[in-house]
Amino acid sequence: MAPNSVRQIATVxxxxxxxxxRGRRLLAIVLLTIIISAIFLIxxxxxxxxxxxxxxxxxVNVLSFLGILSILSATFFGADAIVSEYESKTGYFLFxxxxxxxxxxxxxxxxxxxxxxxxxxxxxxIAVVSVRVIDGSIPANTGxxxxxxxxxxxxxxxxxxxxxxxxxxxxxxLVLTFFTFFLILPIIDAVGSVAKFKPWFSITFAxxxxxxxxxxxxxTDKIFTTAAPGASGVGVQTYSLAQYYPEVRxxxxxxxxxxxxxxxLSIFLAQRREM
Amino acid sequence: xxxITIEHLSKKYGExxxxxxxxxxxxxxxxxxxxxxxxxxxxxxxxxxxxxxRASSGKAYLNGVDVIHHPKAAxxxxxxxxxxxxxxxxLTPDECLSYVGTIRGMSGEAIxxxxxxxxxxxxxxxxxxxxxxxxxKGMKQRLAIAQALLxxxxxxxxxxxxxGLDPRxxxxxxxxxxxxxxxxxxxxxxxxxxxxxxxxxxxVAIIDRGVLQTYDSVANLSAGHDVTVTINTLEPITPxxxxxxxxxxxxxxxxxxxxxxxxxxxxxxxxxQFRVLRGILNTGVKVVSxxxxxxxxxxxxxxxxxxxxx
Numbered sequence: 001m002a003p004n005s006v007r008q009i010a011t012v013x014x015x016x017x018x019x020x021x022r023g024r025r026l027l028a029i030v031l032l033t034i035i036i037s038a039i040f041l042i043x044x045x046x047x048x049x050x051x052x053x054x055x056x057x058x059x060v061n062v063l064s065f066l067g068i069l070s071i072l073s074a075t076f077f078g079a080d081a082i083v084s085e086y087e088s089k090t091g092y093f094l095f096x097x098x099x100x101x102x103x104x105x106x107x108x109x110x111x112x113x114x115x116x117x118x119x120x121x122x123x124x125x126i127a128v129v130s131v132r133v134i135d136g137s138i139p140a141n142t143g144x145x146x147x148x149x150x151x152x153x154x155x156x157x158x159x160x161x162x163x164x165x166x167x168x169x170x171x172x173x174l175v176l177t178f179f180t181f182f183l184i185l186p187i188i189d190a191v192g193s194v195a196k197f198k199p200w201f202s203i204t205f206a207x208x209x210x211x212x213x214x215x216x217x218x219x220t221d222k223i224f225t226t227a228a229p230g231a232s233g234v235g236v237q238t239y240s241l242a243q244y245y246p247e248v249r250x251x252x253x254x255x256x257x258x259x260x261x262x263x264x265l266s267i268f269l270a271q272r273r274e275m
Numbered sequence: 276x277x278x279i280t281i282e283h284l285s286k287k288y289g290e291x292x293x294x295x296x297x298x299x300x301x302x303x304x305x306x307x308x309x310x311x312x313x314x315x316x317x318x319x320x321x322x323x324x325x326x327x328x329r330a331s332s333g334k335a336y337l338n339g340v341d342v343i344h345h346p347k348a349a350x351x352x353x354x355x356x357x358x359x360x361x362x363x364x365x366l367t368p369d370e371c372l373s374y375v376g377t378i379r380g381m382s383g384e385a386i387x388x389x390x391x392x393x394x395x396x397x398x399x400x401x402x403x404x405x406x407x408x409x410x411x412k413g414m415k416q417r418l419a420i421a422q423a424l425l426x427x428x429x430x431x432x433x434x435x436x437x438x439g440l441d442p443r444x445x446x447x448x449x450x451x452x453x454x455x456x457x458x459x460x461x462x463x464x465x466x467x468x469x470x471x472x473x474x475x476x477x478x479v480a481i482i483d484r485g486v487l488q489t490y491d492s493v494a495n496l497s498a499g500h501d502v503t504v505t506i507n508t509l510e511p512i513t514p515x516x517x518x519x520x521x522x523x524x525x526x527x528x529x530x531x532x533x534x535x536x537x538x539x540x541x542x543x544x545x546x547x548q549f550r551v552l553r554g555i556l557n558t559g560v561k562v563v564s565x566x567x568x569x570x571x572x573x574x575x576x577x578x579x580x581x582x583x584x585x
Contacts (some may be wrong), residue, residue, distance in 0.1 A: 001351060001379075001380055002347060002348075002378065002379055002380050003380040003575070007379055007380075011374070011377045011378055012378075015363075015366070015374045018365065018370070019363055019365045019366065022365040022406075023365055049339055050383070088361050089358065089359075089360055089361040090360065090362065090363055091360075092327070092357045092358055092359075092361070092389070092419075093360040093361065093363075093371070093375075093422065094359030094375075094420070095326060095327055096325035096326060096350060096353070096355040096432075097350060097355060097375055097377050097379065098346075098347045098348070098349075098351045098353075098378070098379060098390050099347060099379050100346075100347055125487065144384045183486040224554065272329075274322075274327065274329060275322060275327040275328065275357075275476045
């Protein structure tokens with residue numbers, strides 16, 4: 001008799017983790033994490049420069065790569081998790097068993113989340129240990145920043161799963177996931193500064209809280225006015241640009257909503273998908 | 276309720292009807308060959324039975340459990356090979372079997388024992404610890420059969436199980452299936468190979484354009500259809516021997532093709548085939564081979580499935 005779904009979820013997660021451990025993607029993420037950390041730590045002394053004196057600023061600098069690391073993790077471990085079962089026909093091995101597709105989905109998601117959290121945690125550990133060794137202190141709110149990063153990670157991982165449940169090709173799903181978070185949403189965020197609308201709904205904008213949480217006091221929205229020569233060099237024309245900062249509570253709600261909606265929708269779609 | 280019961284099952288893709296109002300019942304311990312040309316609806320039926328596709332209407336039960344609404348419970352005692360499945364390249368056959376065995380609730384000890392047995396059965400024991408990434412199509416097909424047999428299912432659903440296998444592999448898989456038939460297992464097996472079905476199965480279901488054309492025992496379907504056999508002899512057949520063969524019961528025509536060869540056509544199934552052989556031997560002809568030119572089931576198939584569809 002087939003066991004309950006919780007045990008089956010654990011089984012799926014276990015074998016997904018085994019696949020990741022033996023695959024190249026986890027190795028690539030770990031290597032990238034180590035290389036980027038090394039660049040932040042080795043390059044300043046190598047070129048005769050000094051680390052920022054403010055440990056908080058140094059931490060913020062090191063953690064600036066975190067957004068890309070989260071995007072890469074979501075892409076590598078989420079973007080083709082569902083579609084690959086159909087595209088590479090491994091679903092013919094897994095699906096005709098006494099297991100609900102929901103259990104397969106949740107097991108896969110847990111495995112993806114575990115390896116992604118592992119990568120993010122590794123990066124935080126390297127950053128914190130480096131700051132501690134160099135400066136002898138750990139910036140306040142590091143733990144909070146890590147927690148916010150995980151909320152962001154879970155949200156974009158759920159969206160990556162949603163793409164994976166919708167798309168017919170692994171490559172399209174991988175490309176769509178990467179460019180959505182790396183290019184499309186950041187462009188929308190940037191346009192907000194010029195067009196003077198606050199992109200509070202953008203998940204990449206909301207992710208800013210993991211960086212700004214180090215600022216004391218927490219930054220607030222600003223409108224800058226700059227002057228430039230007018231047309232044909234006659235007179236002076238003023239331009240205004242907005243600098244928006246994500247609000248912590250609203251951003252957490254936005255990311256949570258993205259996570260819940262994407263997760264539920266992708267389970268629904270994965271369950272209905274046919275081979 | 277019988278182990279496999281399909282009632283008025285239909286599967287539509289927009290306007291296209293892949294399976295149309297199919298009803299089929301497979302009794303316990305019976306092996307059914309599921310035949311039809313490409314696109315007839317064989318794989319679609321099997322995919323509905325194994326929860327890979329949703330039926331548009333109708334019902335399907337496995338061991339009395341509704342597979343459409345309760346797939347987890349329905350697939351509990353079922354082993355299936357659908358198309359040629361791929362395996363996770365990072366995992367070994369042992370790990371693949373352990374994966375599905377754990378999902379099915381087997382104990383670690385049972386998984387180890389059964390994995391050894393089924394991998395030996397499909398001749399993959401030597402590569403049990405090697406990753407499947409570089410396995411050939413035939414090796415993957417063998418592993419697929421192994422995972423289907425792992426939990427000693429009461430129902431086995433096979434979609435072209437010898438597909439991708441070399442001639443030796445095909446014979447071996449047929450032998451495995453024949454061995455299973457001796458047990459109480461119920462088998463539904465789709466195939467393109469009519470001779471294979473006639474050799475292995477008790478009953479045959481022929482489907483065409485989504486509609487079940489016939490469903491009967493191999494013996495009943497063979498009966499009433501002409502079978503032609505080629506007979507090779509050690510010595511030339513004399514005119515009295517030729518006349519004696521022609522006069523045998525069941526025989527409809529005898530044609531000398533070469534000095535040492537005859538083509539004999541008769542009506543009936545395996546029993547008639549045996550009677551004809553015994554009668555020919557009784558005439559004193561020294562028979563060295565007696566080979567059906569094509570399986571009787573082929574005649575039935577060709578009659579039910581119009582030309583140009585396969």
